[in-house]
Amino acid sequence: MSVPATALEPGATIGILGSGQLGRMLALAAAQLGFKCHIFAPDRDSPAFDVVRETTRAAYGDEQALADFAENVDVVTYEFENIPAETAAFLAPRVPVLPDPKVLATTQDRVAEKDFITGLGIGTAPYAALATSAELSAALDRIGRPAVLKTRRFGYDGKGQAAIAKDTAAETAWQEVGAQPSILEAFVRFDREVSVVAARSADGTVECFDLTENEHHDHILKVSRVPAAVSDSTAREALRIAETIAHRFDYVGVLAVEMFVLRDGTLLVNEIAPRVHNSGHWTLDGASVSQFEQHIRAVAGWPLAKPIRKGRVEMINLIGHEVEGYRKWLTVPGAAVHLYGKAAIRPGRKMGHVTRVFAD
Amino acid sequence: MSVPATALEPGATIGILGSGQLGRMLALAAAQLGFKCHIFAPDRDSPAFDVVRETTRAAYGDEQALADFAENVDVVTYEFENIPAETAAFLAPRVPVLPDPKVLATTQDRVAEKDFITGLGIGTAPYAALATSAELSAALDRIGRPAVLKTRRFGYDGKGQAAIAKDTAAETAWQEVGAQPSILEAFVRFDREVSVVAARSADGTVECFDLTENEHHDHILKVSRVPAAVSDSTAREALRIAETIAHRFDYVGVLAVEMFVLRDGTLLVNEIAPRVHNSGHWTLDGASVSQFEQHIRAVAGWPLAKPIRKGRVEMINLIGHEVEGYRKWLTVPGAAVHLYGKAAIRPGRKMGHVTRVFAD
Numbered sequence: 152m153s154v155p156a157t158a159l160e161p162g163a164t165i166g167i168l169g170s171g172q173l174g175r176m177l178a179l180a181a182a183q184l185g186f187k188c189h190i191f192a193p194d195r196d197s198p199a200f201d202v203v204r205e206t207t208r209a210a211y212g213d214e215q216a217l218a219d220f221a222e223n224v225d226v227v228t229y230e231f232e233n234i235p236a237e238t239a240a241f242l243a244p245r246v247p248v249l250p251d252p253k254v255l256a257t258t259q260d261r262v263a264e265k266d267f268i269t270g271l272g273i274g275t276a277p278y279a280a281l282a283t284s285a286e287l288s289a290a291l292d293r294i295g296r297p298a299v300l301k302t303r304r305f306g307y308d309g310k311g312q313a314a315i316a317k318d319t320a321a322e323t324a325w326q327e328v329g330a331q332p333s334i335l336e337a338f339v340r341f342d343r344e345v346s347v348v349a350a351r352s353a354d355g356t357v358e359c360f361d362l363t364e365n366e367h368h369d370h371i372l373k374v375s376r377v378p379a380a381v382s383d384s385t386a387r388e389a390l391r392i393a394e395t396i397a398h399r400f401d402y403v404g405v406l407a408v409e410m411f412v413l414r415d416g417t418l419l420v421n422e423i424a425p426r427v428h429n430s431g432h433w434t435l436d437g438a439s440v441s442q443f444e445q446h447i448r449a450v451a452g453w454p455l456a457k458p459i460r461k462g463r464v465e466m467i468n469l470i471g472h473e474v475e476g477y478r479k480w481l482t483v484p485g486a487a488v489h490l491y492g493k494a495a496i497r498p499g500r501k502m503g504h505v506t507r508v509f510a511d
Numbered sequence: 512m513s514v515p516a517t518a519l520e521p522g523a524t525i526g527i528l529g530s531g532q533l534g535r536m537l538a539l540a541a542a543q544l545g546f547k548c549h550i551f552a553p554d555r556d557s558p559a560f561d562v563v564r565e566t567t568r569a570a571y572g573d574e575q576a577l578a579d580f581a582e583n584v585d586v587v588t589y590e591f592e593n594i595p596a597e598t599a600a601f602l603a604p605r606v607p608v609l610p611d612p613k614v615l616a617t618t619q620d621r622v623a624e625k626d627f628i629t630g631l632g633i634g635t636a637p638y639a640a641l642a643t644s645a646e647l648s649a650a651l652d653r654i655g656r657p658a659v660l661k662t663r664r665f666g667y668d669g670k671g672q673a674a675i676a677k678d679t680a681a682e683t684a685w686q687e688v689g690a691q692p693s694i695l696e697a698f699v700r701f702d703r704e705v706s707v708v709a710a711r712s713a714d715g716t717v718e719c720f721d722l723t724e725n726e727h728h729d730h731i732l733k734v735s736r737v738p739a740a741v742s743d744s745t746a747r748e749a750l751r752i753a754e755t756i757a758h759r760f761d762y763v764g765v766l767a768v769e770m771f772v773l774r775d776g777t778l779l780v781n782e783i784a785p786r787v788h789n790s791g792h793w794t795l796d797g798a799s800v801s802q803f804e805q806h807i808r809a810v811a812g813w814p815l816a817k818p819i820r821k822g823r824v825e826m827i828n829l830i831g832h833e834v835e836g837y838r839k840w841l842t843v844p845g846a847a848v849h850l851y852g853k854a855a856i857r858p859g860r861k862m863g864h865v866t867r868v869f870a871d
Contacts, residue, residue: 161837161850179539182562185850185863202542204561436799439845439868454842461821477521482814485799490521490545503545508799 158452159225161185165447166224166246167199168192168211168238172491172501173230173427174199176435180443186451191220198491199230211238221245228404228450232258232425233305249450250404254425257400261303261334264423271399273392274419276411277337284325290335291321297338300324302331312370314338339419341411345379347393348431350445350455351402357394358445358455360438362386363430365409368470371499372429375466377437385416396423405446407431429468429501436487436506437464463509474502485509518812519585521545525807526584526606527559528552528571528598532851532861533590533787534559536795540803546811551580558851559590571598581605588764588810592618592785593665609810610764614785617760621663621694624783631759633752634779636771637697644685650695651681657698660684662691672730674698699779701771705739707753708791710805710815711762717754718805718815720798722746723790725769728830731859732789735826737797745776756783765806767791789828789861796847796866797824823869834862845869 159165165181167174170192178188178199189205200206205223209216211234220242221227227248229239232255239252257263262280269275279290280303291298296319302311313319313327315335325333344367349359364379365372379386393408400406407428409421431442440456448455469477474496480486483505490503519525525541527534530552538548538559549565560566565583569576571594580602581587587608589599592615599612617623622640629635639650640663651658656679662671673679673687675695685693704727709719724739725732739746753768760766767788769781791802800816808815829837834856840846843865850863 161834162852162854175542179542179562182535182539182852183847183849185852187561187852201547201564202539202562204563439796439847448841453838456841456846457844459845474521478813481808481816484817485819486816487543487799489543492522492542492545492547494522 159186162187163225163451164189164205164223165450166191166220166227167230168227168234169230170194170197170199170206171230172198172493175202175491176432176441176443176489177228177230177427177446178202180441181447183444184447184451184453186447189220189224191216196494198493201492211235214241217241218245226450228446230426250400250402250406250425254400254402258423258425259304261301261422265334267399268396268420268423271395273395274417275336276339276419276421279335280332281335282332284322284330287325287333287335288321291315294335294337299336299338300328301334301336302328303334304332339411339413341419342414343379343381343412344409344421345381345389345412345418346375346407346409346428346430347389348405348407348428348434348442349390349393349397350405350442350449351397352449352455353403353452354454355398356455357397358457359390359393360431360434360442360458361460362389363433365430369499371468371470371501373468373470375430375433375464377433377460377464379412381412382416385412385418389418392418392420396420400425404449405431405442429504430466432489432504433464433466433506434458435489437461437466437508461508462511465507465509467505467507468501469503469505471498471500471502472496477503477505480505483507519546522547523585523811524549524565524583525810526551526580526587527590528587528594529590530554530557530559530566531590532558532853535562535851536792536801536803536849537588537590537787537806538562540801541807543804544807544811544813546807549580549584551576556854558853561852571595574601577601578605586810588806590786610760610762610766610785614760614762618783618785619664621661621782625694627759628756628780628783631755633755634777636699636779636781639695640692641695642692644682644690647685647693647695648681651675654695654697659696659698660688661694661696662688663694664692699771699773701779702774703739703741703772704769704781705741705749705772705778706735706767706769706788706790707749708765708767708788708794708802709750709753709757710765710802710809711757712809712815713763713812715758716815717757718817719750719753720791720794720802720818721820722749723793725790729859731828731830731861733828733830735790735793735824737793737820737824739772741772742776745772745778749778752778752780756780760785764809765791765802789864790826792849792864793824793826793866794818795849797821797826797868821868822871825867825869827865827867828861829863829865831858831860831862832856837863837865840865843867 175198313324439459535558673684799819
């Protein structure tokens, strides 16, 4: 089953796979709409557990726990894209799982994802799939340098990536990513990084949030700004791309499409996140509806809201020890502080964020 | 203890007495700031239980349960004013309780409350305390008709009240309120009902939300509108009154002051609610900080935010079966739907609310 037969009633229970800050913010949005949430995750202690009544702490491969979970929820969704395909496959015959797990098969594999995107006539950086060190050398001859080598699967926030400069030995990069099936991508000289966060409901309606400009530090999102400083036609084209992808996936829920904007306005898709996304956190304070509420509406079979932006918005991630400076934001006029309730501070760990809304 | 020695750190646990929608929305606001919540209430099943990890379901007089609760939280606050005084008195030596329970002694007794207000030089409707049917007759001679008879304690949403018209027999009204210590209030011919929702932090800072105009149906709040349609000087005076009350209580947290506005702009205080208040629900969507977040900030020893209103705002309560019409609001542009997760619909029960924000 991929779509609930009818819209859920308030009081229904939404099952969420994953217990990080995205699950936490999904659960808070679900609560506003009168839903209960049940979090399923292997973690012992994690942000989403604190804001729901029902939790299952079990491995994603624990079939008894999954069967019980399916019995006790009305729909299942997920907060991150690395849910094992087997988990989704086990659940899908028992309870509606949204977005459809087949999306994961595409987005969990960088090559399948890029093939899917280019198959829609949408641009990406030149890329090549490879499975051996020799194939890497051949791919480098074709793609050229500089380039980036990435594992096909399970990479995020720069993990599983190796930059290949003019003089980097191919073998070094190959070992750096763990000598496993990978994708080589041409290094693209871009002006800006942008993303579209889009929601699609089961009836095929798509609502996009305004194009967001993103600044990364050490491969981790640091700042998002809305609206992105691009021409109207580029912004419209970016939204059209996200909409095309959402339709082609027959997607239900929120997804994010990250893109590069080249000097001449050309858009290249970098990657698709089949879930709510860090670059959409600004919507909690800067729009009339948040990405989290849109996702819950979609998976509940409810109509989407038409997002109205409340001004110029800036979202700043609090990463690692930066969170210790949260107090200075508490008294900044118009700033909203969000802390994820993570006990341990680790370098690179997303601990919270701050949104600032300015009159347009 | 009434004030925490130092500001709480994120990850601390806030104990909340009461498990209704106010407790639920307080817990959601606390989660945004990285706090955990522990709900203590006698109810078996109630809105706030669904959004927290720790709950104690026990009677307010259960000293063992209260002692355990005090052990496991860093501060205690409450979502409604009818917490038994003994409960607060039992907790206060064990854990900081905010706002200070002494406020309850005043606001739980309509006569003590009115005496407190008039003692500050702030106007109220003429009133008289009475404890017998004979005293009621004497009070009626003094106050005149029409008038309203209210029990001194435990009234809300029009419960424990009897209207006394020109020809109502005093004895009938006396029996209607249960023949118990009461207050007789002159019926005031007012133009509007307004309220101020104000937050005060332990350091004495007060931040008021903009004056709100309220429309009641059957003694239950139906619609709030902000800003209230009164002169600037009346609005300023209303905020000054709330600020005076907050200071005189040495209050920490959010309180609401309900007032009548007479034809000539005179303000008379109707009642004080020592808690977040239904007429402040618009702040969830219509202000840069909500009343719930301000309350959590105050009881956590954090600085208050300066509220910035986002436009003209209207809040509509969904009462009883009205909640069944929630779907029509889901697609109204700029409308935010809030459902409280209550399983049973009963006449007069607050089931949810809708906020609409319009550009000023």
